[in-house]
Amino acid sequence: MIGVAGALMLLAADVGLVPAPQRPNVVGIAAGVDGSTMTLSLLAGRSLRRLSKRRAFVSGSFDLPMAQPDFGDWRLRAGFRMEVARWKGLALPVRLDGTVRMLTNRSVRALGLGTELTVAPGWYARRWFAGAELAWDQGWGAHLRHSDAYRRVVYQDVQDGWVRLPGRTLRYGARVGGLPVSWLEIWLRAGYEQHGRFDQIAPPLYAIVGTSVRF
Amino acid sequence: MLAALTTVRFSCLAVLLFGLGGCLDPTEPGVLVHATVDEDDSLPALELSETRLHLQTFGDPRNPPLVLLHGGPGNDHRYLLRLVQPRWGPGLEDEYFVIVFDQRGAGLSRRHEPEALTLDAYLRDLEEVIDTLAPERQVILFGHSWGGQYAAMYMNAHPERVTAAVLAEPGRLRWDLEEGGADFDFDPFAEHIGDLLWARQLVSMQEHARADYVASLLLLEDTNARVEDPSPNWRVGAAVLLSLYLDEIEVAHFDWTPRLAEVEGPVLFVVGDQPSDLGASFQTQQLDFFVDARMVEIAGAGHSDIVWKRAEDTLAVTLGVLAEVRR
Numbered sequence: 001m002i003g004v005a006g007a008l009m010l011l012a013a014d015v016g017l018v019p020a021p022q023r024p025n026v027v028g029i030a031a032g033v034d035g036s037t038m039t040l041s042l043l044a045g046r047s048l049r050r051l052s053k054r055r056a057f058v059s060g061s062f063d064l065p066m067a068q069p070d071f072g073d074w075r076l077r078a079g080f081r082m083e084v085a086r087w088k089g090l091a092l093p094v095r096l097d098g099t100v101r102m103l104t105n106r107s108v109r110a111l112g113l114g115t116e117l118t119v120a121p122g123w124y125a126r127r128w129f130a131g132a133e134l135a136w137d138q139g140w141g142a143h144l145r146h147s148d149a150y151r152r153v154v155y156q157d158v159q160d161g162w163v164r165l166p167g168r169t170l171r172y173g174a175r176v177g178g179l180p181v182s183w184l185e186i187w188l189r190a191g192y193e194q195h196g197r198f199d200q201i202a203p204p205l206y207a208i209v210g211t212s213v214r215f
Numbered sequence: 216m217l218a219a220l221t222t223v224r225f226s227c228l229a230v231l232l233f234g235l236g237g238c239l240d241p242t243e244p245g246v247l248v249h250a251t252v253d254e255d256d257s258l259p260a261l262e263l264s265e266t267r268l269h270l271q272t273f274g275d276p277r278n279p280p281l282v283l284l285h286g287g288p289g290n291d292h293r294y295l296l297r298l299v300q301p302r303w304g305p306g307l308e309d310e311y312f313v314i315v316f317d318q319r320g321a322g323l324s325r326r327h328e329p330e331a332l333t334l335d336a337y338l339r340d341l342e343e344v345i346d347t348l349a350p351e352r353q354v355i356l357f358g359h360s361w362g363g364q365y366a367a368m369y370m371n372a373h374p375e376r377v378t379a380a381v382l383a384e385p386g387r388l389r390w391d392l393e394e395g396g397a398d399f400d401f402d403p404f405a406e407h408i409g410d411l412l413w414a415r416q417l418v419s420m421q422e423h424a425r426a427d428y429v430a431s432l433l434l435l436e437d438t439n440a441r442v443e444d445p446s447p448n449w450r451v452g453a454a455v456l457l458s459l460y461l462d463e464i465e466v467a468h469f470d471w472t473p474r475l476a477e478v479e480g481p482v483l484f485v486v487g488d489q490p491s492d493l494g495a496s497f498q499t500q501q502l503d504f505f506v507d508a509r510m511v512e513i514a515g516a517g518h519s520d521i522v523w524k525r526a527e528d529t530l531a532v533t534l535g536v537l538a539e540v541r542r
Contacts (some may be wrong), residue, residue, distance in 0.1 A: 036412045037404055065413050068406040073413045103417050105410045106435035112417040142417050153447045154431050159246050164238035167419040196419040198426035200457045202412055
């Protein structure tokens with residue numbers, strides 16, 4: 001249990017408003033159309049007192065697609081957020097995450113490594129926020145191991161190993177949320193996402209609702 | 216969770232390795248998906264005026280020509296080869312001059328940009344294949360799924376060139392026909408759709424090779440299209456699947472039926488007995504487009520089983536009906 005709790009605390013997540021120093025810790029949950037038709041995210045993070053003027057925050061998430069959950073597919077994100085500019089309520093937070101993704105199905109077992117850079121210019125008041133978000137999620141490498149069945153049924157000579165620059169997702173959207181009470185935040189993020197020019201399998205949209213508590 | 220942390224440590228090591236190079240290029244031919252006829256000269260091919268097809272022929276060219284048309288669109292002809300060379304008994308190659316190819320943009324044929332993947336272009340390709348390999352001869356058509364629609368498109372344009380046809384669970388021959396039963400394509404919460412969506416995050420469908428790879432990962436997923444083993448394919452052409460299927464067939468008001476009654480020979484509909492939107496109840500509507508149509512149900516077979524796992528059963532009824540033509 002201690003290991004699980006410790007690991008959860010190492011995970012990070014984004015929030016709309018960075019918690020104040022009096023309640024620097026955050027845990028939360030989010031769900032929505034996020035890389036799958038239904039993805040559940042566990043969130044955790046902590047604001048950094050030393051960089052409180054920059055509203056710095058270490059955070060992240062552990063995400064599981066839930067349409068047919070099998071724990072073979074997951075995503076781990078951990079990163080750092082900081083405001084690079086602010087004028088009154090108008091702010092420009094920038095966030096950089098490292099990402100690890102796992103995909104397991106009958107064809108392949110894949111582990112992907114990447115980064116996600118998000119800028120979210122908007123109005124960040126004391127109890128609410130609204131802004132745009134632009135995210136560049138770049139996979140820098142992925143390790144692929146194909147199944148015997150895939151070799152037999154599809155491509156016998158498919159190569160296993162690390163592939164470079166396997167994937168990229170761009171997101172353009174909006175975020176809105178607030179603190180109805182000082183220890184609870186709710187938020188919504190939604191927008192357009194792009195996985196590549198041949199990606200028309202599903203509507204190119206994402207929509208995530210989340211809530212977190214601060215303590 | 217500890218396993219996840221171990222994975223992270225392993226991943227950090229991998230990041231260092233990236234800096235040293237040696238990683239595979241996913242866009243290079245042959246790395247993730249099979250090379251095409253443009254990338255591998257050893258593949259059997261036929262050059263047409265607008266494209267280059269991966270094409271094979273089997274049997275004596277003096278025998279009646281029979282053209283096999285695969286489904287998808289976007290799949291390839293590999294899964295139809297059991298009809299040509301079955302595990303037991305006579306195959307199509309023993310009695311016919313079999314022409315089988317990967318359609319434009321699919322399988323190991325040349326890739327094309329979406330604007331070149333149209334129904335009109337597909338019809339021109341088939342006309343050119345038949346005129347090249349069976350000039351001034353009548354042909355027999357065998358089409359599975361989309362391949363059955365493709366066959367109807369040709370029969371409607373050239374009914375005089377077709378002596379007989381076998382349509383194995385074809386899709387709609389006219390746009391406004393109602394498909395029934397369980398659709399195996401688009402349940403947004405089905406496992407195979409979930410896996411596909413998740414895979415896009417790791418491998419982008421940015422250009423042909425990666426898009427084809429992601430689409431090909433679907434081939435092993437469970438669908439209600441089969442009862443038993445998945446049928447083999449070399450490569451799913453993602454651009455074909457998206458352009459021809461989603462942009463054309465799903466939205467176009469096509470009608471390939473007005474001249475089907477001019478086909479004089481027998482037309483055999485083959486269906487599996489598993490619940491399917493393209494099963495017997497749906498195909499009953501389509502029998503009436505032909506003057507001599509009949510339907511056979513293959514036991515214990517789903518949509519793809521009828522030409523793969525139960526290929527020999529389908530082959531037996533096919534050879535039986537085609538024997539009428541030869542007599």
